[in-house]
Amino acid sequence: MSDPCSGELRARVPRCLLDPRAPAPATSHGDGWQAVHLRWREARLQQVQPLPEPSDLSAPLVLPTFCEAHAHLDKVFTWREHPNREGSMDGALAANMQEHGLRTAEAVHARANAALERAWHYGVRAIRSHVDSLGPGAAASWDALTTLRRQWRGRIELDLVAMVPLDQWSTPAGVALADRVAAAAGCWAAWSALPFRAIPVVAAA
The missing domain is CATH 3.20.20.140 (Metal-dependent hydrolases)
Incomplete structure (x- = not known):
């Protein structure tokens, strides 16, 4: 059985939530979405990697908790x-x-x-x-x-x-x-x- 507290996911996030010091990929979606590769371990986010391909609007949308x-x-x-x-x-x-x-x-x-x-x-x-x-x-x-x-x-x-x-x-x-x-x-x-x-x-x- 896979460990739900560790894993990875290709998703989309609002561009404004990413590190503002990082250059915006040329493929960032016009509506502000950014394709990312997320990795987490022991229920802690380890990496948010912007992807070069355009954001897939059917991909899961990931937001911080409210x-x-x-x-x-x-x-x-x-x-x-x-x-x-x-x-x-x-x-x-x-x-x-x-x-x-x-x-x-x-x-x-x-x-x-x-x-x-x-x-x-x-x-x-x-x-x-x-x-x-x-x-x-x-x-x-x-x-x-x-x-x-x-x-x-x-x-x-x-x-x-x-x-x-x-x-x-x-x-x-x-x-x-x-x-x-x-x-x-x-x-x-x-x-x-x-x-x-x-x-x-x-x-x-």
Whole structure:
């Protein structure tokens, strides 16, 4: 049986992903594709060799894995029970607060795990997620997401970011939260005021 962690492949890649210092082969495809020969060993890419022949548009397309830099895994798939039909910031905050008051670790785990399954299927390998970290649903969110971070390690890397009002960090509860975030190898974030309100724009005369 062949070793799936080692092998080689003729494929096409976007030219912009190759070493910009290397001269572009004269046969680089007009749409930016480049034919390459890939070699990997022990699941590590060893060589990306541009090929002199034109890129075959039927060849496999190889891309880096994707990174989702801004997610809210603690409240994915909550629209059905807590919709924001107005499509406004106030409506989003009201729906979020309603859901947050009913949040359980089991519900967060099930919803977020479903989101991670989809992300994995579509090539995402790292996600940075804010986590509501103040109020009745905060502990449930951290319980579920730190468990998922451990369960998905090696497939999707989860970067968890505690989100609370700025002055919360100077309270005893904020210090305890900071300890929990540090134990989970997470990050801190804060906002200065809520709710956000639209600022009326007055046209100049």
